[in-house]
Amino acid sequence: METQLVLEKWPGVVSTVVIGAKKEAGGSRGNTVTIGGQNSLPLLFKEGAIPHKPIIAFEIWDIAPQDWPDELISAYGKAINDPLAWAEKCVNEFKAELLCVKMQGTHPDFGNKSPEKAAKFISLLLSKVRVPLIIIGSGDDAKDNLILPACSEAARGERCLIGCAVQDNYKTLVASVLADGHSIIAESPIDINIAKQLNILISDMGLSLERIVINPTIGALGYGLEYAYSIMERARLAALSGDKTLASPFICFIGQEAWKSKEARVSVEQGIIWEALTATSLIQSGTDLLIMRHPQAAQKVNNYIENLFKDKE
Amino acid sequence: MALSGLDIYKLLPKTNCRQCGFATCLAFAMQLAKKTVAIEKCPFISPEAKSILEAQALPAIKLITLGSQESKFDIGNETVMFRHEEKFRNPAGVGFIIEDGLSDTEIRERLRKINQLKFERVGQQLSVNLVALKQNKDASRYLEAVKLLLDNTTLPMMLMSKDLAALKQAVIISQERKPLLYSAQQENFAQIGALAKEFQLPLVVMAQDIDQLRRLTKELNGLGVNELILDTGIKPLADKIWDLTQLRRQALKRSNRALGYPTLAIVEQTDPYLEAMEAGAYIAKYAGLVLIKGWSSWEVLSILTLRQNIYTDPQKPLQIDPKLYSVGQVNRDSPVLVTTNFSLSYYTVLGEVEASKIPAYILSVDTQGMSVLTAWAAEKFNAEAITKSLETCGVKEVIRHKDLIIPGYVAMISGDLQDQSGFRIIVGPKEAAGIPAFLKKLN
Numbered sequence A: 001m002e003t004q005l006v007l008e009k010w011p012g013v014v015s016t017v018v019i020g021a022k023k024e025a026g027g028s029r030g031n032t033v034t035i036g037g038q039n040s041l042p043l044l045f046k047e048g049a050i051p052h053k054p055i056i057a058f059e060i061w062d063i064a065p066q067d068w069p070d071e072l073i074s075a076y077g078k079a080i081n082d083p084l085a086w087a088e089k090c091v092n093e094f095k096a097e098l099l100c101v102k103m104q105g106t107h108p109d110f111g112n113k114s115p116e117k118a119a120k121f122i123s124l125l126l127s128k129v130r131v132p133l134i135i136i137g138s139g140d141d142a143k144d145n146l147i148l149p150a151c152s153e154a155a156r157g158e159r160c161l162i163g164c165a166v167q168d169n170y171k172t173l174v175a176s177v178l179a180d181g182h183s184i185i186a187e188s189p190i191d192i193n194i195a196k197q198l199n200i201l202i203s204d205m206g207l208s209l210e211r212i213v214i215n216p217t218i219g220a221l222g223y224g225l226e227y228a229y230s231i232m233e234r235a236r237l238a239a240l241s242g243d244k245t246l247a248s249p250f251i252c253f254i255g256q257e258a259w260k261s262k263e264a265r266v267s268v269e270q271g272i273i274w275e276a277l278t279a280t281s282l283i284q285s286g287t288d289l290l291i292m293r294h295p296q297a298a299q300k301v302n303n304y305i306e307n308l309f310k311d312k313e
Numbered sequence B: 001m002a003l004s005g006l007d008i009y010k011l012l013p014k015t016n017c018r019q020c021g022f023a024t025c026l027a028f029a030m031q032l033a034k035k036t037v038a039i040e041k042c043p044f045i046s047p048e049a050k051s052i053l054e055a056q057a058l059p060a061i062k063l064i065t066l067g068s069q070e071s072k073f074d075i076g077n078e079t080v081m082f083r084h085e086e087k088f089r090n091p092a093g094v095g096f097i098i099e100d101g102l103s104d105t106e107i108r109e110r111l112r113k114i115n116q117l118k119f120e121r122v123g124q125q126l127s128v129n130l131v132a133l134k135q136n137k138d139a140s141r142y143l144e145a146v147k148l149l150l151d152n153t154t155l156p157m158m159l160m161s162k163d164l165a166a167l168k169q170a171v172i173i174s175q176e177r178k179p180l181l182y183s184a185q186q187e188n189f190a191q192i193g194a195l196a197k198e199f200q201l202p203l204v205v206m207a208q209d210i211d212q213l214r215r216l217t218k219e220l221n222g223l224g225v226n227e228l229i230l231d232t233g234i235k236p237l238a239d240k241i242w243d244l245t246q247l248r249r250q251a252l253k254r255s256n257r258a259l260g261y262p263t264l265a266i267v268e269q270t271d272p273y274l275e276a277m278e279a280g281a282y283i284a285k286y287a288g289l290v291l292i293k294g295w296s297s298w299e300v301l302s303i304l305t306l307r308q309n310i311y312t313d314p315q316k317p318l319q320i321d322p323k324l325y326s327v328g329q330v331n332r333d334s335p336v337l338v339t340t341n342f343s344l345s346y347y348t349v350l351g352e353v354e355a356s357k358i359p360a361y362i363l364s365v366d367t368q369g370m371s372v373l374t375a376w377a378a379e380k381f382n383a384e385a386i387t388k389s390l391e392t393c394g395v396k397e398v399i400r401h402k403d404l405i406i407p408g409y410v411a412m413i414s415g416d417l418q419d420q421s422g423f424r425i426i427v428g429p430k431e432a433a434g435i436p437a438f439l440k441k442l443n
């Protein structure tokens, strides 16, 4: 008797999210990035469609980074002190397909930049680079509620991805994103129920599920990676089984977590592999968008993704 | 698939004769389902029923022990597809391929480095498991290289050779170590199977195709060879993940006995980063044994750390003893930092305090293994819990100040904690990485 393969067919599908708008869609980006759309578990190409590869976004800040280790800083050279030059370097030299800009300089402890200045920075950045943007607040809720609407407006029509909305602070951001035609990042603290609840709250305000990306909150390799890994597997299984409120693509802040680890400060190789292996392990559990810091780690993970998708599209 | 009590009842004589010590066949069946009694208690059971029941009592994926003595390790006996369903049980072995074409000095040097690949993380020892010797040269060179392995490492061995005569010679000199043989294929399975049987050694079965693999393991079982590891050969990454997933599903979902063995994945990458990422994918997705070539400690540490993460029991977060710990040459003025008894929290804080080179006390509060924010939300890391811990841990007897550093994430409890404990509360950094700078400023 022949061995019968065990094939799993799923009724659900992950929603498709497009980041960036070209001229014909009312924006000014040179390219767009599409994530999601799969109706198979990660990397099981024989069971369903996996129409889009995981994508790496380079993380940049609106100010020179404060607490990044030297191993990371030195990869960018002088450009890192000038956010616009830094952004251009990511695009021109490291071939970034999109950028994730963290507005750290707006934080009360890191310069307390005003909403007007933040908006001005986003406008300048949009004119300097033509890749789509992900815009992240500084993590100070009160300040983010002032600056993110300003950034959102400055980027109106560019179909950015903006975040992060959290359970007790999402309304202001949802309203801006709705008004300006962007998509939103919904962040939950390694908790599948909160992820689901937040997606429902956001879509109740009128933002469609096709404009939400889940940030499940991750730990780096050796720092609780397995919690996010399993939460993502559970959420993805629920999504594929038909739960639309969990069927959003995932975004993972890989670089931010990996470079906090003590290992990343031991040697540059250790740091790069720490970031790269954190990234690929979470690709295994379903991430669609990876925010990374070290250009060499990003390049290695890109090679890995190419290998995975070779002859599969 | 486990049989229910009712399924088992259908296989019993249904005479309620009480010979088994139970009032009815059904009562006996219920206990059999729970695996609390042995089938032999019923003298009247038919041979067919007995063999069905015995088969279902075996693990779906056979437990295989590799190596001998202290360095031996187990793989297999896995029961779930996803770690959240229960847990992954026996961590994948990580081994290194060495080729006999290297010079004696190179082999010795490589083994010396491999032997040193031992790490401690979160209170656990992480180590590598096996050395595989691959034959590229003639039989006499292969035997010399086997001797080098025997003399220079105590790790379990795997012998990779297509030359049966050489393999037999190698087995004769290394049989004490219980080497794993590689590999039985369509053209040689009878001979290599006989060798494995004669010396009671585990054997890798290799076929590109899963159905072919099933046929080979059946043949080998027929020859009395049952200690097997499955390999579908070197393939593109996604195809290999598919094979490993399919093999796990065959064993768990189809109870396909012929495929109910642990699996092997060999990584063929010269770039150490790509090698580590690929090894990581195989560890996450079901390989029982992963072979690489690179031996740099930074690469291997990352792979072993991933294995530790994936094989952590999701129901039982690693915990440490909740008590007062001292780091370095502490004195009565040393700072006191408080954290949870979740291993990861404690060891992360410990690592940073050590890095700061400032002697300090770390008070680990009993949060039943929850991390700082989770424990705070569950009221296990609040003013009451920390105050109670301060009272009982003996810190007041060893310091003469009244300052307590709390994690930045629970800054909101400062007021309550200060009132209840009588300590002056200092809010520390949110992330452990900020501890060295913080302690230096404090000094």
Ligand code: SF4
Binding pocket: B012, B013, B014, B015, B016, B017, B018, B019, B020, B021, B022, B023, B024, B025, B026, B028, B041, B042, B043, B044, B045
């Ligand atoms: S001994 Fe066998 S037949 Fe008799 S009651 Fe027990 S199970 Fe039934």
